[in-house]
Amino acid sequence: MHDLNCDFESVTPEIWVANEEGWREKLLTLPNWYQIPLINCNASHNLSDSKLVRFRGMIQDMHNPEFYFEQFEVYNTVTKEIKSKTGKYRDTANVTENEKINYTENFKGAQRQTMVVVSMPGLSDWAQNVEEKQNILKHLEQQPNSSKRLQSCTKLKRSYDEAEDDTNAMEVGETEPSKEMKTSETVNHTSSVLSREHLLNFPLPDMPSKSCIVKLYEENNNIKLNTMIEVIGFLSVDPALSGEFQTEKNPLEPELETDAETITHNPPPSLVPRIHAVHVKILEHCNPLVKDSVDKSAVLNEAGTARDHLMKALTELLLGDQLAAEYLICHLIANVYLRQDTMTLGQFCLNISNLPTEKYPNYAKQLYDIIKQFVTKSYYLPLTIENMNTLALLPKKDYECNRLTSGILQLSNHTHLVLDETKMEQGTLDATGVGNITALGNMIQNQRVEYDFKYYKMDFDSDIPVLILSEGKSLLPSDYHLPLKPEDSSLEIFDAIVEAATYYLKEEIMNIIRVYLTSLKLVKYTMNEDLQFVEDDFIEMRSTSDSQNSVTADDLHRLLVLARLVSLSRGQNTLNKECWDITKSMESQRLQRLKNRRSAVL
Template sequence: MSSQDEIIHIALKEHEDSDVDFVSYAQKIKAQLADPSSASAPLSLVSFHCLLQDTGYPLEVYLPGGIEASEIVDWAKLKERWVGWGVEIPGEQVWAKKQADLAENIDGLSLDTTELPASVYDDNAYRPASTHEFIGILSSSPLPSNESEDADLVPTIHVLSKTDIPLPAESETDDGDTRAKLIDYLATAFEPLDRIAAEYLLLSLLSSPTSRPVALPPLGTLAINFKRESNTATSALHSVVASVTPRVVPLALTLPLLHGQRFSPASADSSSLDAGLLQLGEGTVLIVDEDGMGSGGQLNEKALGNLKVLSDCVNEQRIKYDYPYMDGLKMDCAVRVIVLSQGKTLLPVDVHLPIRENGTKQATPSSLSPFRVYLARLSSSAHAARLVIPEEIGQLIQDDFVQRRKDGASDPEETLKRRMKIARLLALSHSHATLTKEVWERTVELDEEVAKRHTLP
C-alpha cells in the first residue's frame, strides 16, 4: 500500500482542472476533520460503504506523485493500481448506514512532506459482491473502457484506507431474555401471530454458510418457505425484518421479471461486468414472493436460466457469473432466503411451514437496538466457529436416528439432515453456542410442529 500522503499527491495531480497544491490541500483536510459536514465537494475526504460490483478491470498504470507528465519519464518508475466499480449496498437499511470515523482512519497521514516513495496503492485482491468501507479522496476519472477516447468521467475515490465494521461487543444483558422478546417481535410479521413461524424466521436470520464441503450443500444455512392463505398473512414481514436486519432485498417473482431481467452478473466482452439481481452482499436477506407467478405460464430459455440461478443461490449458496469463454463459472455467496407463497414453492428450501395462529400479541419494544446487536453478534462467523456438539449429544442424535429407522419412519435420512440444520442454528441462537439435550428436544418439537401443520385441513 502506498503511503497516504503519496496517494494524495496522485489524486491532486490527476484531478481534472485542479490547481490545488499539497500545502493548501493539507489545510483543507484539517479543516474538514474539524467540520465533517463539509465533505461533499471534489477533493473532499469521504467514506464509502459499498458493494464491489465489478472487480475485473485490468490494473491501471499511473505516474507516482513526484513525477510530472511533462517531464522525461523513466518508464521503470511507472506503477500499477487496482481499479474496481463500487455501488451502494443493495437493500441496506438507513439505520445501518454508519459512516466511518475519518480522523481515526487516517491517523498515519502526516500532511507535511513532499518527498514521497512510489509504490502501488494496494496489492490485495478483491472479489465481486464483497462489501467494504473505503476512506479516500473524492475525485473523477474516465470510466475504464476499451474505447478510452470516448470514456465518460465518473466519480472516483483514491483510497487511503479500508476499514472493517466491528462486531458488537458481548452483551451485558441476558441473551435468553433478548431472544424471547425478539421472537415475540418477529411474530408480529405474521397475521395471525405465529411464534413458531417467528422462531423459524429467527433461525433463518442467524443462518450463514459456515462450511462448504466438496460436492455437498453448505453447512449453516436454513431456507424457509412460509405458506400463507393470503398476501395479508405476511404483509408486515418485510418491514419487521428490515427493522432488525441491515440488508433486506425483496424479489417479487413474475413472468415479465423472469423473461426481462438478468439474475446473474454478465460480461458481454470481458471488459466490464453488468450487475445481476442476485449479486448481493454477504448476509443479505432475500425475500422471494412467488404469488406474482399466478398459475404459471410458458418460460423461455432466459426465464429458466434465471430460475436455475435462484435455485443455486438457495441450495448451493453460489451465483453464476456469465463471462465469455468461461462457461459455468460460479462464485460463493451468503444470502438468507425466505420464500413466501400460497402453495408449496418449487425452490429447494429446507422447511415448508404453513402459517397458523400460535401466540398472543406482546407489548411493542421500546427499542430495537438490543435485537439488532443480538442478530449481528450471533449471526457472525466468529460466533458460528464456537459451535460445540458434545459427544454424548452426538450419541443421542445417532440413537434417535437408529430408532426412527427401526420404527419405519418416512425418509429418516432427510429428517436427520433437516433437524441437524435446525439444531445447529438453535444452538447458535444462544450465547453458549452448544448443542445441548434441551436444544435437540426443541429441534424435534419444531420439526414435528411443521409435520403436524401439513396434516391439518
C-alpha cells in the same frame, strides 16, 4: 501535540508519500474515523480534489490494472529548476504554470488495480439513517464548491508505450481548463447513448445507491468480487477525467478500446468519483450499531432479552404461530459457517407456506415491511411471471464495454432475499424466466451464483439467506418448509396487529433486535466432544423409523444445523441437552404439519 483529525484534514498525496508508514500508523491508531468524510453520507461536490475521504460499499467489478507515472520530472521554464514529483494517489499531474513534464527520462512507471465499489445493495433505511447521523459533517455543506475542481491538469494515466513514443514533453498551458478541453480534446457523443443507469450499474436498480472507482496500490488476496470494504483514500474529482473528454484518436493507430468502453470506464467524476486508496478494511458486517470489536460474551448474555422482544413481535405478525416465529428467528441469524468441497454448511432457506392471501392479498409484503426494519440489508422480489421473464438476476460480462453488468443476485453476504411467490399468476415462463428460476434454485441449494462470461460460466460463493413466502409448497427448493398455522382470532384482526406491532417496536427495542441479529452471526459456535445424547437419540430415531418415514444422515445434519441456531438464539455458544430437546420438538411439530397437510390434500 498534533491534533490528528486536523492532520488528516490537511494531508495531501505528496505529504503522505513522503512518510507512508508514519501516516498509516497514525491512521490505524485514530480513535475513530468519523471526522474523515464518508462520501456515502457527504456529497462529493462539497469536497475538494485530493481530500482524504472514506467510502463503504461492496466490490461490484474489477478492471484491468492501470499504468501510471509513480515518479517523473518537471522542468520550470522560468526558474530553470528541475523537480522530481510523484503521480501516486493522483489521476492528474500536480504541476504549476510554466512547468513541463519530461516523459522521456528519469520517470518510473508502476501499476495500480482499479475496481468499482457500490454502496451496500439493499441497505435498510434505518441503517442509512444511523450511518448519516454518525458520519454527516455539517460544516462541509457550508463551504463554497465552485472552484474546487477547476485547476489546470495533465492526465497521468498513460501506457508505457505512449510514454516511450512521446518524445516531446507535454506543456501545461495557462489557459483555463474548460478552454483546454475544447481545443485538445473532443467531446464523444457515445455518452448520449450510455444512460446514467448504465454508468452506475447498480445490482438493485430500484434502490438508491452510490458508486466509486477505487484505485489500489497494494496487492490483497482477500479483496474479491462482492467483498464488503471500507476504503480510505484521496478523492479525485477533476471533470477532465470524464471519458466524454477523451483525446482525439489517430485514425492510423489501432483502436485498443471502443468509445463505449472509454465512457463506461471513465464516467463523469461528479457521478462516480475516484478514490486512491491508502487503506482498505474488509468488513464482516455493515450494521452501524455494531462495533468492529464485538464483545461476544455480552452478546450471549443479552441474547435472551432481544429474543423475547423478537419472539413476541414475530408471533403476532405470524398470526399467533409460535413455531413459525421460532423458525423465522433461526433463519434471520443463520449464515454459512463452513464450505467443504461442494458442500455448504449453515445455509437455512425457509419456506413459509399457507399464507392467508385470500383475506390479506398483501400479507407477504406486509410481513417483509416489518422484517426489513430488523435486518441491515434486504430485498423483496415478487416472483411474478413478468419479473422472471424480464429481470436480469445473474451478472453478465459485457464485452463491448468490457465490464460486468450487475444482476439482482450480485449481493454482499447476509443480504436477506425475500421471494414472494404469492404474486405468481398464470402465464408462461420464457427462456429467460426458466433461467432465472433455475438460478434462484441453484443459489438456494449451493449458495453459489453463476456469472455469465458469454464464452464460459463461473460460480461465485454467496451467503444470501432466502425466505420464500407462498400459498402452497414453493416450486423452489428449501431447507425447511413450514406451513403457517394461523389462529382464527389473529386472522380477524391482522391489520390491528400490524399497527400494534409498529407501536410496540419502539426505536430502543428495534436497536436491541438489530444488534442481536447481526452479532449472533459473528459469535463462534463450538461443538462439545460429549454429545452422547445426540448419538443416542439418532440411534433411537433410526430404530423406530419405517420405510415410509426413514431417518437418514441428512435428517441428522438438518437437526444439527437447526440446533446450532436454536442454541445461539438463546445465548448459548455450544449445544446442550435442553436446546437439543427444543430442536427435536420443533422438527417433530414441523414434520407433523407437513404430514397433516399431505393427508388433507389426499
